[in-house]
Amino acid sequence: MSALVCVARIGAAHGVRGAVKLWTFTEDPFAVRRYGPLLAKDGKRQFELATAREAKDHLVATFKGVTTRDEAERLNGIELYVARDKLPVTDEDEYYHTDLIGLAAVTTDGDALGRVLAIHNFGAGDIIEIAPPKGATMLLPFSNAVVPEVDLKGGRVVIALPQEIEGEDRGETLSPSRPRERGDP
Structure with missing residues (x-):
């Protein structure tokens, strides 16, 4: 079986009929x-969608065999996966996260930096996490x-590698005993 790719996460119960x-x-x-059937991360549990309708920023769904609110509540937080080979082919310059994880990371000069550990998105764009052979991981845009x-x-x-992070340089040093307050020059 090919690598599994996370395609959804089950949230809170919705209503009393297992949605x-x-x-x-x-x-x-x-x-x-x-x-087709969606898998839990361990690949042992399968979930088959019975219905799905659009809500504000998510779907409201039911799964076959889940008919009560109690059953639905026990599913909260489960991530759902499919085999990578079931997903559509990507366009050029598009990648599934699973395709990038484990790749070698090198500088533009060809020097080894480590391996791609993960791709994150905390709301402001994708972040690539590089794990060097020694030391802390690097998080880069x-x-x-x-x-x-x-x-x-x-x-x-x-x-x-970025040379520096852009920002205001006022030539000031902040003392830990006097934190800078909003409105300070």
Whole structure:
């Protein structure tokens, strides 16, 4: 079986007849209906969608065999996966996170940085996490400027390390005993 890709997460129960909030991670929220049974992360439990309708920023869904609120509440937080080979082929410059995890990370000069550990999104864009052979992981913006090349066939991503983080430079030093307050020059 190919690698599993997380396509949704079950949320809180909705109503009294076994419905749940379903947060999808697919471009088309209803695509989860086309993948067949969805799997828990361990691959041992299967969930088959019975119904799904659009809500404000999620779906309201029911699963076959789940008919009560108590049963629905026990599903809260379960991530749902499908085999990578069931997903559509990506366009050029589009990647599934699972395709990037484990790739070698090298600088633009070809120096080894480590391996791609994860791709995160905390709401302001994708972040690539690089695990070096020693030391703390690096979190960098997953942008064309910082990651100018992704070579899936070659098994690597090229990282253009930022030289500095832009920000205001006032030449000031803050004392830990006097924190800067809003409105201070």
